[in-house]
Amino acid sequence: xxxxxxxALLLFLGGALWALTRNDRVVRSIQASYYSAISPxxxxxxxxxxxxxEFLCDTKSxxxxxxxxxxxxxxxxxxxxxxxxxxxxxxxxxxxxxxxDFKQSTGFKVIAANVTRxxxxxxxQTVEIDAxxxxxxxxQLMVLAKDGLVGIVERSDNHSKHSSxxxxxxxxxxxxxxxxxxxxxxxxxxxxxxxxxxxxxxLRFLSSNAAAHQGQRVFTSGRGGVxxxxxxxxxxxxxxxxxxxxxALVRPSVNFADLGAVFVVLPADS
Amino acid sequence: MxxxxxxxxxxxxxxxxxxxxxxVFTGLYHSRILIVHLAFLCCAVASGQPLMxxxxxxxxxxxxxxxxxxxxxxxxxxxxxxxESLRFGYSILLFAAAGxxxxxxxxxxxxxxxxxxxxxxxxxxxxxxxxxxxxISFIRGELQIDRPTFLQILFTSLFTMPLAxxxxxxxxxxxxxxxxxxxxxxxxxxxxxR
Numbered sequence: 001x002x003x004x005x006x007x008a009l010l011l012f013l014g015g016a017l018w019a020l021t022r023n024d025r026v027v028r029s030i031q032a033s034y035y036s037a038i039s040p041x042x043x044x045x046x047x048x049x050x051x052x053x054e055f056l057c058d059t060k061s062x063x064x065x066x067x068x069x070x071x072x073x074x075x076x077x078x079x080x081x082x083x084x085x086x087x088x089x090x091x092x093x094x095x096x097x098x099x100x101d102f103k104q105s106t107g108f109k110v111i112a113a114n115v116t117r118x119x120x121x122x123x124x125q126t127v128e129i130d131a132x133x134x135x136x137x138x139x140q141l142m143v144l145a146k147d148g149l150v151g152i153v154e155r156s157d158n159h160s161k162h163s164s165x166x167x168x169x170x171x172x173x174x175x176x177x178x179x180x181x182x183x184x185x186x187x188x189x190x191x192x193x194x195x196x197x198x199x200x201x202x203l204r205f206l207s208s209n210a211a212a213h214q215g216q217r218v219f220t221s222g223r224g225g226v227x228x229x230x231x232x233x234x235x236x237x238x239x240x241x242x243x244x245x246x247x248a249l250v251r252p253s254v255n256f257a258d259l260g261a262v263f264v265v266l267p268a269d270s
Numbered sequence: 271m272x273x274x275x276x277x278x279x280x281x282x283x284x285x286x287x288x289x290x291x292x293x294v295f296t297g298l299y300h301s302r303i304l305i306v307h308l309a310f311l312c313c314a315v316a317s318g319q320p321l322m323x324x325x326x327x328x329x330x331x332x333x334x335x336x337x338x339x340x341x342x343x344x345x346x347x348x349x350x351x352x353x354e355s356l357r358f359g360y361s362i363l364l365f366a367a368a369g370x371x372x373x374x375x376x377x378x379x380x381x382x383x384x385x386x387x388x389x390x391x392x393x394x395x396x397x398x399x400x401x402x403x404x405x406i407s408f409i410r411g412e413l414q415i416d417r418p419t420f421l422q423i424l425f426t427s428l429f430t431m432p433l434a435x436x437x438x439x440x441x442x443x444x445x446x447x448x449x450x451x452x453x454x455x456x457x458x459x460x461x462x463x464r
Contacts, residue, residue: 008320012366015327019334019359027338027358034335041287118294121337122304122399122426123406140343154339171410172339172353189353224348257296 035157042162046116046130108228110144110263111135116162118259125170125190125256131264132160140226142265148232148253149175149220150262163264168233169199169256177203177233178221179212179248185221188233188250199256200237203248210246212239218250228265274450275321278313278441282325285309286332299418301425306333307398308430310365311391312437314372315379316445322369330362337361354409361402368398384435392431399423 001009022030035042113131131137133156143150143165151173156163166173169190177188186205203218216236222229234252285306292303310329314322335358342352371394379387400415400423407413415423 005319008323012323012327016330016359016362016366019327019331019362020357022358024341027335028340030335030358031338034332038287038290042290045291118296122302123403124337124339126339139340152343166339172342172355174342174344174349174353176344176348187349187351224344226342226344 031155032157035155035160039157039160039162046162049116108144109266109268111137111266113137113163113262113264115259115262124172125167126154127165127167127259129163129165129262129264130161132156132162133158134161135264136266137163137264138267141267142227142231144231144263144265145254145259145261147255148234149227150254150256150259152226153264165262167256168201168252168254175227175233176221176223177218179203179206179210179236180217180219182211182216184210184212185223186248188218191249199252201234201250201252203236203250204245206239206246206248208242208245210239210241210248212236212246212248214238218248271450273448274317274445275324277444277448278317278321278325279328281437281441281444282306282309282313282329283332286336289336295425295429298425299422301422301429303429303433304395304426305430305433307368307395308391308433309437311368311372311394312434312441314369315376315387315391316438316441319373322373323366326365326369327362330365331359333361333365334358354411356405356409360405364398364402367401368394371397379438384438387438388431388434391434392427395427395430396423399426 111131113129113135115127116130117128129137129143137153137156139153139156141153143153149168151165151167151170154164154166167190168175168188171190173190175188176185178185184206186203188201188203191200191202206212214236218233218236220227220229220231220233232253234250237249237251239246239248285308289304289306292305294300294302306329310325313325317325338358339355341355342349346352372391375387375390378390400420403415403419403423404413407415
């Protein structure tokens with residue numbers, strides 16, 4: 001081997017060893033630097049995409065838009081009616097809580113975001129959303145859709161308008177879950193190698209004689225400090241009983257193949 | 271030599287930026303065009319070992335910076351068995367291994383056999399993804415690559431591979447402009463024909 005090649009190889013191995021021994025904190029700061037370096041390109045790309053989307057929207061026929069406007073107006077009127085009803089119910093609920101001397105439970109404070117890109121990585125199930133630290137989004141916050149839990153904010157860079165969300169369908173996203181109408185609790189996580197449309201989740205560590213059956217709904221249990229309790233995750237598709245524990249396959253309540261608008265749950269003190 | 275090295279590093283960095291805008295073929299098992307890996311493999315076949323190792327370090331380091339996920343933030347007493355991941359920096363070693371494979375097929379590139387080089391780049395891409403997926407699977411307690419994952423790897427390689435000839439041509443032009451000749455055999459043949 002030539003001396004130059006040998007020196008290059010030794011330097012490479014030293015560099016690789018240095019990189020492999022970095023701790024999580026250093027890795028996160030490296031990632032933050034990387035994303036802040038490419039954020040101008042992401043911003044430009046995103047604005048170009050928005051322009052293209054707006055252009056496509058503009059080309060819709062006026063008739064279709066008129067029809068949509070009419071439908072939206074009627075929907076708005078209906079929602080206003082429901083909202084006024086909800087306000088009165090909320091006030092009534094608050095009064096009752098006071099009367100019973102309950103500690104006020106914290107409601108969800110959410111911000112809406114759109115999914116801008118899917119899977120920026122090879123193996124992980126992640127999406128990018130158009131809400132970032134500027135809107136108060138931080139890592140480890142829950143992300144919901146109208147049908148249930150979507151995942152968790154994985155990364156949100158400083159002064160950025162974008163965040164990365166780790167989807168519930170990824171193996172790395174684990175959620176403490178409970179089965180409705182039974183004492184069964186377990187850990188729900190993604191199932192590798194299943195396309196979005198057929199994505200099934202694995203509910204592990206159920207008891208060996210788990211009283212769980214097909215069609216039962218699965219909710220977050222609230223244990224573990226990341227996900228709030230009682231958020232719908234999905235329904236049980238099948239149960240596989242083992243000698244030591246059981247496992248259930250759960251069909252997610254959210255359609256991950258068609259993710260549009262999502263909601264990031266902000267901390268109550270934000 | 272230095273100008274060519276800088277040009278290849280810039281090409282790799284440009285590939286990282288372009289990667290952000292590459293679409294995902296969700297209907298085809300989430301396959302995608304991985305321009306970063308392709309740019310690295312093309313550069314590796316056109317450069318010497320020291321430059322290839324430098325590119326492997328930069329490529330692997332930035333790829334991991336882009337893709338590494340944070341550990342699960344939950345209470346360890348509840349989440350007792352977190353899903354394991356490969357350490358930050360593993361891509362550096364994988365990039366280097368793929369780079370060494372490309373160095374083996376360098377004579378084909380030097381002879382101007384680009385179709386064969388392109389096919390072998392596709393094969394190396396497949397090997398790379400299979401090895402990466404196998405390693406992830408292995409540290410999670412099993413060693414299996416199921417059918418959808420295999421198809422994802424296959425389609426990703428097939429979609430990425432056709433972009434190799436333009437990149438090889440670009441590298442060839444850059445080498446000419448930098449007075450660095452990655453294909454001395456072709457140049458010699460051309461001179462002989464003249």
